[in-house]
Amino acid sequence: MGLLDQLTKGTNEIPEHxxxxxxxxxxxxxxxxxxxxxxxxxxxxxHYQKDEVIQFADVTGDSLQLAQxxxxxxxxxxxVFCGVHFMAETADILTNENQKVILPDMRAGCSMAxxxxxxQTERAWELxxxxxxxxxxPLTYVNSTAAIKSFVGEHGGATxxxxxxxxxxxxxxxxxxxxxxxxxxxxGRNTAYDLGIPLDKMxxxxxxxxxxxxxxxxEDIIVILWKGHCSVHENFTVKNIENVREQHPEMKIIVxxxxxxxxxxxxxxxxxxxxxxxxxEKSPAGSQWAIGTEMNLVKRxxxxxxxxxxxxxxxxxxxxxxxxxxxxxxxxxxxxxxVDHKPENIIKVDENVAHNAILALDRMLARA
Numbered sequence: 001m002g003l004l005d006q007l008t009k010g011t012n013e014i015p016e017h018x019x020x021x022x023x024x025x026x027x028x029x030x031x032x033x034x035x036x037x038x039x040x041x042x043x044x045x046x047h048y049q050k051d052e053v054i055q056f057a058d059v060t061g062d063s064l065q066l067a068q069x070x071x072x073x074x075x076x077x078x079x080v081f082c083g084v085h086f087m088a089e090t091a092d093i094l095t096n097e098n099q100k101v102i103l104p105d106m107r108a109g110c111s112m113a114x115x116x117x118x119x120q121t122e123r124a125w126e127l128x129x130x131x132x133x134x135x136x137x138p139l140t141y142v143n144s145t146a147a148i149k150s151f152v153g154e155h156g157g158a159t160x161x162x163x164x165x166x167x168x169x170x171x172x173x174x175x176x177x178x179x180x181x182x183x184x185x186x187x188g189r190n191t192a193y194d195l196g197i198p199l200d201k202m203x204x205x206x207x208x209x210x211x212x213x214x215x216x217x218x219e220d221i222i223v224i225l226w227k228g229h230c231s232v233h234e235n236f237t238v239k240n241i242e243n244v245r246e247q248h249p250e251m252k253i254i255v256x257x258x259x260x261x262x263x264x265x266x267x268x269x270x271x272x273x274x275x276x277x278x279x280x281e282k283s284p285a286g287s288q289w290a291i292g293t294e295m296n297l298v299k300r301x302x303x304x305x306x307x308x309x310x311x312x313x314x315x316x317x318x319x320x321x322x323x324x325x326x327x328x329x330x331x332x333x334x335x336x337x338x339v340d341h342k343p344e345n346i347i348k349v350d351e352n353v354a355h356n357a358i359l360a361l362d363r364m365l366a367r368a
Contacts, residue, residue: 014329018336023052026332030056033335041338042076043331044069044091046083047273048294048320052328053082062273063087064142064161071095078102078338081347082326086113088347089146093354093361101347104334108325110143112258115228116183118147120207125155127210128180128224136224137176139168141184143230146349146357148182153359160364162257162272165191169223171367178221180205183228190257190264192223199261232320233258236292240314241266244290253313254279255292263292273297280305295319 018026034041034056044066045057054060059069063083070079071094079101081088085108092101128136138157140148149159156175160168169191172179181188185204192202202223203214214221236259244251254269254276264270269279276293283289285307291298292313302310337344349357 014333018329018333021332023328026328027055030328030332030335033332033339037078037335037338039075040077041080041335042070042073042078043080043082046087046323047277047297047300048323049082049326050296050319050324050328051300053326053331054300056331057082062161062163063090064159065274067091067094070099070101074099078343080104080331080334080338082331084108084110084113084322085347086110086143086145089349090142090149090357090361092347092349093146093149093357100343102334102338102343103326103345103347104330105325105327106345107322109322111231111322112141112184112228113144113148116140116144116148116207116226118145118151121148121151121182123210124205124207124226125151125180128205128212131212131218132178132221135177136180137172137178138180138182139172139188140182140360141165141187144183146353149357149360150353151356152182153356153361153363157360158363158367159360160187162187163274164364164367165257166195167367168364169195173222178224180224180226182226184230184258185225185227186229186233186260186264187257188223188225189261190259190270193261197222230258232294232317233292234260235317236260236263236313238262238266240292244311244313248288248290248311251288251290251309251311253290253292255313259292267292277301280308280310283308294323296323 043056043058045054045060067090070091079091081091081101081103088101088103138152138155139160140152142159142161158168200216201220202225203212203221204225204227206213206227233256253267255263255267257270280301288309290311290313295317296319298312
């Protein structure tokens with residue numbers, strides 16, 4: 001079943017009795033259900049989730065980490081994944097057939113993942129193969145649909161995370177002369193540049209116009225970047241950095257590598273969500289930080305580290321809108337459906353798609 005079918009089939013309507021409850025009543029009811037279900041229930045929560053949801057998470061982490069932890073928890077019959085659609089797909093791929101992965105709100109998608117659909121990708125691969133022959137290998141960020149992971153696995157490629165992207169790009173270039181990097185051009189560009197690949201040896205594939213964007217000799221291209229981006233991280237700008245440098249000259253700037261090349265280059269540090277969290281935790285009291293990543297996480301880091309001065313690199317940044325679809329009422333509604341033996345919004349990846357997606361994931365995990 002495709003994403004559109006899932007969204008059409010999935011239910012998101014909160015029943016009236018939950019709407020009528022106060023926050024305190026909903027929180028108490030979630031606690032009651034968690035205690036009742038015990039080990040049958042597992043709630044992984046992504047770092048970008050709201051505090052009203054993350055307080056009930058059994059574990060917090062990034063998308064792949066949560067999927068892996070879910071797979072190890074073979075006791076849990078129900079995995080209520082507090083994240084977005086592609087994360088729940090990965091959890092379903094890695095867990096066993098007796099476990100049900102549930103997404104509390106089917107509208108919780110990812111604009112970046114949606115920027116590379118399977119039809120565009122197959123068409124791009126055909127056209128690029130006409131240009132470059134058998135010299136390419138595909139890599140996809142884990143922030144992609146199961147169908148894209150499956151395509152990459154079928155064509156000998158692997159998934160990558162923001163933590164291991166450098167290692168996986170090096171591996172891929174040991175396999176073939178060129179890489180097609182999906183779906184986030186910024187992570188691909190920043191990673192390749194860090195590894196010494198000049199910008200003039202990178203091209204951008206425009207999937208809307210089926211066009212390779214590049215100035216210079218096509219034969220010199222090493223990395224082909226899919227024209228996709230994170231709508232949150234792309235909103236951190238050079239102007240934001242200039243403002244911080246002017247107003248807080250002692251403040252260090254750390255950003256996620258999903259930010260543009262210009263922003264990463266002007267920052268003091270860049271790294272994955274886990275790297276950002278670890279860097280802040282290890283920094284001394286009194287240190288000053290401007291963080292370029294999702295607002296819910298930045299606010300949480302501010303609350304957790306009152307001994308440090310922490311601000312968002314962009315003070316007008318909004319939280320990830322699709323991630324914020326998961327809220328306390330939807331979490332409670334999902335849990336009540338489980339108790340009533342009528343679970344909704346079960347995420348199920350087709351067996352053939354899952355088979356090839358596992359190949360892509362396993363090639364990465366073998367090099368972890």
